[in-house]
Amino acid sequence: MATTITITGAGGQIGYALLFRIAAGDMLGADEKVRLRLLEIPQGMAAAEGAALELQDGAFDLLEHVEVTDDPAVGFDGCNIALLVGARPRGPGMERGDLLAANAGIFGPQGEAISAHAASDVRVAVVGNPANTNALIAASHADGVPAERFTALTRLDENRARAQLALALDAPVSGIRRVAIWGNHSATQFPDISHATVDGRPIETALAERVGDVSAWQETTFIPRVAKRGAEIIEVRGSSSVASAASATIDHVRDWVHGTEWTSAGVVSFGEYGVPEGLVSSFPVRSVGGRWEIIEGLELDEWARARLDASVAELVDEREAVRALGMV
Numbered sequence: 001m002a003t004t005i006t007i008t009g010a011g012g013q014i015g016y017a018l019l020f021r022i023a024a025g026d027m028l029g030a031d032e033k034v035r036l037r038l039l040e041i042p043q044g045m046a047a048a049e050g051a052a053l054e055l056q057d058g059a060f061d062l063l064e065h066v067e068v069t070d071d072p073a074v075g076f077d078g079c080n081i082a083l084l085v086g087a088r089p090r091g092p093g094m095e096r097g098d099l100l101a102a103n104a105g106i107f108g109p110q111g112e113a114i115s116a117h118a119a120s121d122v123r124v125a126v127v128g129n130p131a132n133t134n135a136l137i138a139a140s141h142a143d144g145v146p147a148e149r150f151t152a153l154t155r156l157d158e159n160r161a162r163a164q165l166a167l168a169l170d171a172p173v174s175g176i177r178r179v180a181i182w183g184n185h186s187a188t189q190f191p192d193i194s195h196a197t198v199d200g201r202p203i204e205t206a207l208a209e210r211v212g213d214v215s216a217w218q219e220t221t222f223i224p225r226v227a228k229r230g231a232e233i234i235e236v237r238g239s240s241s242v243a244s245a246a247s248a249t250i251d252h253v254r255d256w257v258h259g260t261e262w263t264s265a266g267v268v269s270f271g272e273y274g275v276p277e278g279l280v281s282s283f284p285v286r287s288v289g290g291r292w293e294i295i296e297g298l299e300l301d302e303w304a305r306a307r308l309d310a311s312v313a314e315l316v317d318e319r320e321a322v323r324a325l326g327m328v
């Protein structure tokens, strides 16, 4: 049986970068047939329909069916994997509260549609920003779907962090493991290298040989570079991250379905590391038997704790703001 994958915002930039890689088997593997549902709003339908024509022209062996719709009931019907990419961007003069409210108006109804129409094994990855709180809103509207099935993408942050470490060490990125992203997918995120390794060796030891004072390097160079990488891409490229975001989305779902020993994802907290229950926060996670598990028992020193707490405080504020709107 083929896997049904719904992509919201499929007519947008990240959607366009995602569709062809999914159809080529990069996400679920070379043996897994896929059926794609491209869910858009009326203004995005033409772009999604155009992408569907190009998908036909790709003549992908694994692609069984493509449907384009602006009706969430059709878009999520029988869906096994939902990639919630479409979101309302921040417009001129829009305050953070307005942004949260506009997105609550998208992700609440989508959560309801997932609950009503998706397959019983549905897994959801939220890419559209503010991703963590959008995932929280969708989960809280999806009666009957376990909250653990709603996740937010922080894999791009992890990939960016590993790439920066590889550059600093002049080492292949493949040897760099156990980097953790904690908290919100925002400028407050905490990319944590205290448990990371390069070729099995503690990365902080290797970094000290290159950058000297590793703590200072983290504060002034590494963390700001990772946390503000999205802005850097906009400045250089003139447009936000697209292919790298799609690639990270593929990594996230592939590892969720096929398993991994260590990555990072925004998942619902059950109080781990003192993160208030119910928030969707990024944690270091492993995936076993198709489920994310938060990697527990990692030591966080005072400095790391303060970093995590600051990002979690932002998530708490976001939850308060959407609570005040009656959206969670």
Ligand code: NAX
Residues within 6 Å of the ligand: 008, 009, 010, 011, 012, 013, 014, 015, 039, 040, 041, 043, 044, 047, 085, 086, 087, 088, 089, 106, 126, 127, 128, 129, 130, 131, 153, 154, 156, 157, 185, 230, 240, 241, 242, 245
């Ligand atoms: P685009 O503006 O190119 O595409 C968004 C698409 O979503 C549009 O075609 C629009 O018509 C559609 N859309 C809007 N509301 C919808 C709804 N209710 N149902 C279905 N479709 C809807 O943006 P793009 O560059 O593709 O980025 C998409 C989202 O990803 C943005 O919110 C962006 O901020 C977010 N990102 C998240 C990242 C992450 O790591 N979590 C990184 C990249 C990116 O910034």
